[in-house]
Amino acid sequence: MLKDITLGQYFPADSVLHRMDPRYKIIATLLMIVMLFAGNSPWTLAVGGLFVLLAQLLSGIPFRMSWKSLRPILPVLFFTAILNLIFIDGGETLWQWGILKVTEGGIETSIFMFVRIVLLLCGTSLLTYTTSPILLTDAIESLLSPLKRVGFPVHEMAMMMSIALRFIPTLLEETDKILSAQKARGACVDSGKMADRVKALIPVLVPLFVSAFRRAEELATAMECRCYRGGEGRTRLRQLKAAPRDHIALAICLLFLGASLMLNLLKL
Amino acid sequence: MAILTTEGLTYTYSAGTPFEKTAVDHVTLEIGQDQMIGVIGHTGSGKSTLMQHFNGLLQPTEGKVLLSGKDIWADKKMLREVRFRVGLVFQYPEYQLFEETVFQDIAFGPKNMGLSEEEIRRRVLWAADALGLERGLLGRSPFALSGGQKRRAAIAGVMAMQPEILILDEPCAGLDPCGRRLMLQQIGNYQRQSRSTVLLVSHSMEDVAEYTQKLLVMNKGRLFCYGDTSEVFRRAEALREIGLRIPQITSLMLALRQRGYDLPEDIYTVAQAKDALLRLLRREEQTC
Numbered sequence: 001m002l003k004d005i006t007l008g009q010y011f012p013a014d015s016v017l018h019r020m021d022p023r024y025k026i027i028a029t030l031l032m033i034v035m036l037f038a039g040n041s042p043w044t045l046a047v048g049g050l051f052v053l054l055a056q057l058l059s060g061i062p063f064r065m066s067w068k069s070l071r072p073i074l075p076v077l078f079f080t081a082i083l084n085l086i087f088i089d090g091g092e093t094l095w096q097w098g099i100l101k102v103t104e105g106g107i108e109t110s111i112f113m114f115v116r117i118v119l120l121l122c123g124t125s126l127l128t129y130t131t132s133p134i135l136l137t138d139a140i141e142s143l144l145s146p147l148k149r150v151g152f153p154v155h156e157m158a159m160m161m162s163i164a165l166r167f168i169p170t171l172l173e174e175t176d177k178i179l180s181a182q183k184a185r186g187a188c189v190d191s192g193k194m195a196d197r198v199k200a201l202i203p204v205l206v207p208l209f210v211s212a213f214r215r216a217e218e219l220a221t222a223m224e225c226r227c228y229r230g231g232e233g234r235t236r237l238r239q240l241k242a243a244p245r246d247h248i249a250l251a252i253c254l255l256f257l258g259a260s261l262m263l264n265l266l267k268l
Numbered sequence: 269m270a271i272l273t274t275e276g277l278t279y280t281y282s283a284g285t286p287f288e289k290t291a292v293d294h295v296t297l298e299i300g301q302d303q304m305i306g307v308i309g310h311t312g313s314g315k316s317t318l319m320q321h322f323n324g325l326l327q328p329t330e331g332k333v334l335l336s337g338k339d340i341w342a343d344k345k346m347l348r349e350v351r352f353r354v355g356l357v358f359q360y361p362e363y364q365l366f367e368e369t370v371f372q373d374i375a376f377g378p379k380n381m382g383l384s385e386e387e388i389r390r391r392v393l394w395a396a397d398a399l400g401l402e403r404g405l406l407g408r409s410p411f412a413l414s415g416g417q418k419r420r421a422a423i424a425g426v427m428a429m430q431p432e433i434l435i436l437d438e439p440c441a442g443l444d445p446c447g448r449r450l451m452l453q454q455i456g457n458y459q460r461q462s463r464s465t466v467l468l469v470s471h472s473m474e475d476v477a478e479y480t481q482k483l484l485v486m487n488k489g490r491l492f493c494y495g496d497t498s499e500v501f502r503r504a505e506a507l508r509e510i511g512l513r514i515p516q517i518t519s520l521m522l523a524l525r526q527r528g529y530d531l532p533e534d535i536y537t538v539a540q541a542k543d544a545l546l547r548l549l550r551r552e553e554q555t556c
Contacts, residue, residue, distance in 0.1 A: 177363075206366035207366050
């Protein structure tokens with residue numbers, strides 16, 4: 001039951017986007033976010049849309065995968081769209097009922113915001129679809145490394161992130177097991193009043209915490225036995241190296257960003 | 269009289285996806301009263317999955333599980349009742365302890381059954397005694413116990429529900445040889461005392477040979493054979509073919525037979541072997 005939750009939604013494939021240097025992918029994603037938020041006209045949004053569509057096609061990720069990551073958020077999206085529709089004032093009033101009115105400006109804004117957020121979600125989920133969690137943390141560590149100079153523990157943070165990611169499936173499995181064991185002793189976790197249900201979680205949460213701490217301790221010992229002592233002087237098996245195609249990709253991103261900013265300036 | 273019956277029980281993991289796997293394949297069997305039954309099979313043979321059907325933790329994809337003749341999935345409200353009648357102890361049960369004291373942890377199951385304070389107390393003490401947990405330990409935190417004591421406390425928590433069928437998944441995993449023998453003896457005593465049925469899932473042929481009357485052998489999700497322990501071990505060749513072995517002492521006795529010593533075929537425990545060897549030696553002394 002719990003295993004059905006997809007976390008760390010890496011979708012293994014061999015595409016241009018999969019092979020791209022993860023650091024450049026993160027930067028490209030940030031540029032895309034700027035592009036989508038800076039744009040304030042349909043035309044700039046169209047440029048952003050074209051960019052996301054292109055990336056999607058290059059990634060080899062089937063559209064239904066993007067749909068899967070979009071679906072859970074759709075209710076929220078529709079809700080905000082409706083709020084925008086009702087409360088944004090501007091232009092000609094088309095329909096009115098009490099204090100609620102639908103204006104041309106409202107329609108425009110709500111559609112605009114809707115499309116913008118859909119594009120944003122599709123674009124950012126491409127990053128996690130095409131990059132394995134390990135590569136992603138490596139890239140974050142590398143990108144944040146300038147902060148080391150001011151004493152920020154970049155390596156430790158990245159290590160914590162990758163350990164956390166690594167243990168999500170393990171802990172889910174453990175939860176499943178403990179849940180079954182307590183159900184076998186007659187615990188009801190899925191029925192009864194809210195207060196009862198919360199109380200019924202104790203037999204599951206306590207063993208889960210105990211085992212999480214035990215695992216953490218074991219892992220710490222195992223790491224120390226192999227002489228782990230933080231990031232200082234540590235070398236990597238897989239070095240991140242930018243290839244010419246990564247620079248080209250970045251240049252294309254900048255081109256798109258430039259185009260959308262130009263359109264903004266021209267007030268199109 | 270059979271308490272629990274399965275009819276064409278089949279369970280498929282992740283049905284309808286590329287990861288589809290049939291873990292239990294059309295298993296039909298009957299489990300009677302007042303018995304100690306050993307459950308053996310290779311890792312991944314479907315033992316654990318099958319056991320989780322007996323108390324309604326898993327719902328069969330196909331087929332039925334009947335408890336006293338009634339389909340346990342007919343009324344979902346009855347499932348809790350089923351779990352009190354069929355107790356299941358998972359592998360490494362010590363990781364499910366959570367209460368403040370050992371007493372309270374053992375009492376969790378009986379309390380869920382809605383028993384009176386007095387009855388709960390009686391059962392907790394009874395279960396603790398059955399597994400040799402000293403009274404002094406009952407007031408302590410379960411997390412302060414040793415590994416073996418934790419295991420006993422967790423098993424006592426299910427025993428205290430006094431189920432008609434008690435399923436133990438590898439209760440001796442990770443225990444030292446001494447603790448292992450003691451645990452099995454205590455489980456055996458519990459079975460005789462309560463006159464209930466105990467299903468002992470195990471990897472050790474020696475253990476099941478010594479402590480069980482019947483054996484249920486699983487292979488690749490199918491019921492390979494199910495019968496009296498001695499009869500199952502008589503099929504040494506068939507067992508070897510599915511990657512299981514017969515008890516070491518049986519192998520030794522068979523090897524001695526091949527060398528021409530007059531020993532019986534059906535020896536499964538060290539005690540039996542000792543008797544047979546002594547008899548043989550005495551006979552040879554007389555002929556000399």
